[in-house]
Amino acid sequence: MAILADRNTRLIVQGITGREGDFHARQMQAYSSIIVGGVTPGKGGLKTDYGVPVFDTVGQAVRETGANASVIYVPARFAPDAILEAADAGIHLIICITEGVAVQDMIRVRAYLDTLDVILIGPNCPGLITPGQAKIGIIPASICKPGNVGLVSRSGTLTYEVINALTQSGMGQSTCVGIGGDPVHGLDFLDAIKLFNEDPQTEKIVMIGEIGGSDEEIAAAYVKDHVKKPMAGFIAGRAAPEGKRMGHAGAIIEGGMGTAQGKVTAMQAAGIKMADLPTQIPDLLR
Amino acid sequence: MKLHEYQSKQLFGRFGVPVPEGIVADTPEAARAAAEKIGLPVVIKSQVLVGGRGKAGGVKVARTLEEVESKARDILNLTIKGLPVRKVLIDPAAAIKNEIYLGIVIDRTSRRATMMASAAGGVDIEEVAATTPEKIVRVPINPFIGLPEYLARDIAAHIGLPRQFWPEFITVARGLASAFAATDASLAEINPLAIVGQPNGGPDRLIALDGKIVVDDNAIFRHPDLAEIRDPDEESSAEKKAREAGLNFISLDGNIGCMVNGAGLAMATMDIIHYYGGSPANFLDVAGGARADKVAAALRIILADPKVKVVLFNIFGGITRGDEVARGIIGALKEVNVSIPMVARIVGTNQEEGNRILAEAHIATAGSFAEAVQKAVEMAK
Numbered sequence: 001m002a003i004l005a006d007r008n009t010r011l012i013v014q015g016i017t018g019r020e021g022d023f024h025a026r027q028m029q030a031y032s033s034i035i036v037g038g039v040t041p042g043k044g045g046l047k048t049d050y051g052v053p054v055f056d057t058v059g060q061a062v063r064e065t066g067a068n069a070s071v072i073y074v075p076a077r078f079a080p081d082a083i084l085e086a087a088d089a090g091i092h093l094i095i096c097i098t099e100g101v102a103v104q105d106m107i108r109v110r111a112y113l114d115t116l117d118v119i120l121i122g123p124n125c126p127g128l129i130t131p132g133q134a135k136i137g138i139i140p141a142s143i144c145k146p147g148n149v150g151l152v153s154r155s156g157t158l159t160y161e162v163i164n165a166l167t168q169s170g171m172g173q174s175t176c177v178g179i180g181g182d183p184v185h186g187l188d189f190l191d192a193i194k195l196f197n198e199d200p201q202t203e204k205i206v207m208i209g210e211i212g213g214s215d216e217e218i219a220a221a222y223v224k225d226h227v228k229k230p231m232a233g234f235i236a237g238r239a240a241p242e243g244k245r246m247g248h249a250g251a252i253i254e255g256g257m258g259t260a261q262g263k264v265t266a267m268q269a270a271g272i273k274m275a276d277l278p279t280q281i282p283d284l285l286r
Numbered sequence: 287m288k289l290h291e292y293q294s295k296q297l298f299g300r301f302g303v304p305v306p307e308g309i310v311a312d313t314p315e316a317a318r319a320a321a322e323k324i325g326l327p328v329v330i331k332s333q334v335l336v337g338g339r340g341k342a343g344g345v346k347v348a349r350t351l352e353e354v355e356s357k358a359r360d361i362l363n364l365t366i367k368g369l370p371v372r373k374v375l376i377d378p379a380a381a382i383k384n385e386i387y388l389g390i391v392i393d394r395t396s397r398r399a400t401m402m403a404s405a406a407g408g409v410d411i412e413e414v415a416a417t418t419p420e421k422i423v424r425v426p427i428n429p430f431i432g433l434p435e436y437l438a439r440d441i442a443a444h445i446g447l448p449r450q451f452w453p454e455f456i457t458v459a460r461g462l463a464s465a466f467a468a469t470d471a472s473l474a475e476i477n478p479l480a481i482v483g484q485p486n487g488g489p490d491r492l493i494a495l496d497g498k499i500v501v502d503d504n505a506i507f508r509h510p511d512l513a514e515i516r517d518p519d520e521e522s523s524a525e526k527k528a529r530e531a532g533l534n535f536i537s538l539d540g541n542i543g544c545m546v547n548g549a550g551l552a553m554a555t556m557d558i559i560h561y562y563g564g565s566p567a568n569f570l571d572v573a574g575g576a577r578a579d580k581v582a583a584a585l586r587i588i589l590a591d592p593k594v595k596v597v598l599f600n601i602f603g604g605i606t607r608g609d610e611v612a613r614g615i616i617g618a619l620k621e622v623n624v625s626i627p628m629v630a631r632i633v634g635t636n637q638e639e640g641n642r643i644l645a646e647a648h649i650a651t652a653g654s655f656a657e658a659v660q661k662a663v664e665m666a667k
Contacts, residue, residue: 077507102505103392104470108429110397140604142635155550157602161655164602164633181549183394183472210550213394236553239560240569276561277656278554 120186147172153208169282211237294497317358389475470505540565564663578617603634612640631658
C-alpha cells in the first residue's frame with residue numbers, strides 16, 4: 001500500500017518526446033518501469049529508444065495500453081488542453097508538472113474536472129513518488145527510501161530537503177506528494193491527508209506549507225478532529241516581507257488568513273508539531 | 287502585469303461600464319489643452335502603478351486653466367514610492383454623492399473569480415475589510431456562465447443600493463466581469479464606483495471614477511496588445527533583469543545575498559537566516575539546475591546591491607549532480623568578479639566532488655543547511 005500510485009500503476013507521459021518529457025521519462029522508467037506509453041501529437045507510431053510506444057492522442061494510448069495515470073510535461077500554453085484530454089480519455093490520476101499555466105484556464109479546467117472521477121495533482125508541482133514502487137514526476141529518487149512516513153508539500157526543492165532529512169535519519173516514506181503552489185490547482189492538503197490517514201502503510205504524516213491561501217488552515221481543522229497519526233510540519237515564508245499586494249482586493253479576500261503565523265498556530269492547535277528548521281522534522285516524528 | 291488607471295478605464299468602457307471622458311497628458315501644456323476640451327473643473331490624476339497616489343499629492347482638483355497647468359506641472363515632477371510620474375489623466379471633476387467598492391479577484395478557496403462589493407467604497411476599503419468584513423459581499427462567478435443578471439441584482443440589493451440604480455449597476459457589474467475574463471485578469475476593480483450628481487440637474491448616475499486591472503503574466507502570450515502597453519516602470523531594473531534571465535527575484539533590506547533553487551527553499555532560507563539572527567538582502571529563486579549562465583546572471587543582480595556582504599548559495603541538486611552545480615558556480619565566477627566572501631551548500635549526487643571543486647575556488651562549503659546559514663550570518667557581521 002501507499003497512496004495514489006504503486007508498482008501496478010500504468011502511466012503515460014504527455015510530451016514524452018519534448019526536452020523535459022524525454023529527460024524525466026528516462027528517469028522514471030529507470031526507477032520503476034511503470035510507463036506503458038507516451039503521447040506527442042504527430043509522432044504516433046514511434047517507439048522511444050528505451051522501448052516506450054508513442055501515440056498521437058491520449059485516447060489511443062489508453063485504448064492500446066490500458067493506462068490509468070498520466071504525467072504532463074507539455075509547455076504551459078498547451079497544459080490545460082493536455083489535462084482535459086487526459087480526463088476525457090478516462091485517465092483517473094493526472095499529474096501536471098508544467099509551471100506557468102494561466103489561472104483562468106485552471107479555473108475552467110478544475111471546474112470541469114470536479115464533475116468527473118479524476119484526481120489532478122498540480123500544475124506547477126514536482127509530482128509524487130512511492131519509494132521502491134512508482135516515481136511520477138521529478139522528485140529525485142536517490143534521496144527517497146521505502147517506509148511509513150507520508151509527506152505532502154506545496155513546494156519542490158524544500159520537499160526534497162525534508163525527504164533527504166527523513167532518509168538520513170533512517171525514516172523511509174510511504175508516498176511523497178508535491179501538490180504545487182498555484183492559486184488554483186488539483187489535490188490539496190486536505191485530500192492528501194485524508195488519503196494518508198486511511199492508508200495502513202502510513203504511520204506518520206509530514207505537511208510542508210507556505211504563506212498564502214488557506215489550504216493549510218482548512219487541513220489543520222480536519223486534522224484536529226480526525227487524524228490520530230503523529231504529524232509534523234513546517235511553513236516557509238515566516239520571514240517574507242508583506243508581499244507586493246495586488247491592490248485592495250488581495251488584502252480583502254485573504255482577510256487575515258494566509259500568514260505564516262496564522263498557519264503555524266492553526267497547525268499547532270491541531271496537534272501538529274511545528275519545526276523551526278525543515279531539518280528538525282525527523283526529530284519531531286520520533 | 288498592472289495596467290494604468292486610464293488603460294483600465296478605457297477597457298471597462300469597452301465593456302459598457304460608464305467611465306469619465308478623460309484625456310491623458312504628459313506635459314502641463316497638454317493637460318491645459320485637455321481641460322479646455324473637457325470643461326472645468328477637472329481632476330488631475332497621476333498615472334503610476336502604485337497605491338496611495340492621493341495621499342502622496344498625486345491627485346488634485348483644478349478650477350482654472352492656469353491652475354490645471356501649474357498643478358499638472360507639480361504632479362508630473364513627483365516621484366511616488368520610487369516611481370516617476372510620466373503621465374496624468376485629466377477627468378471632469380465629479381459631484382460625488384456616494385462611493386461603492388466593486389472588484390473581482392481570484393479566490394483560492396472557492397477556486398473561482400469572485401466579485402466583491404461594499405457600500406463603503408473609496409480609500410478606506412481595506413479598513414472596512416479588516417474591521418467589518420461582513421459589510422463586504424462576495425459572490426463566486428461560474429467560469430462557464432459568467433455573472434448572470436440575477437446575481438448582479440443580488441449584490442445591488444445586498445449592499446443597499448437604491449433601486450433606481452439597479453439597472454445601471456447590473457450593466458457595470460456584468461461589464462466588469464466580462465472585462466476580467468477577456469483580459470485574463472487576476473484582479474479588476476472599480477473603486478470608487480460613484481453615484482454622481484449631474485450639472486444639468488438630470489438624475490444621478492453611476493460612474494467608474496477609478497479603475498485597476500492586473501493581468502495574469504502567465505496569460506500574456508494571448509494578449510499581445512496588452513503586452514505592448516506594459517509600463518517598464520512597473521519593475522525595478524534589477525527585477526526586470528531577473529525576469530528576463532528567468533529568475534524569480536525580490537529585493538530586501540538585509541546584507542546576505544541569497545541564491546537558492548526553488549521558491550519554497552528560497553523562502554525557507556530567508557526564514558533560517560532570520561532564525562540565526564541574520565538578514566537576507568534578497569529572495570532569489572534560480573530556477574532549474576543552476577546552470578552557469580543563470581548563476582552568472584543571478585550573481586550580477588545580487589552584487590549590484592551595495593549592501594550585500596556575503597553570498598550564500600543553497601542549491602538542492604536533486605537530479606542535477608552536485609559537481610555539475612559546483613562547475614556552474616565556478617563557470618559563473620569566471621564571468622563575474624566577486625570580491626566578497628561566499629558560502630555554498632550543495633546537495634545532490636556527487637556532492638563531495640562538488641564541495642572539493644568549490645573549496646579549490648576558495649568558497650566556504652557547509653555540510654548542512656543550518657551550518658551554511660550560520661557561516662553566512664557570521665561572515666556578514
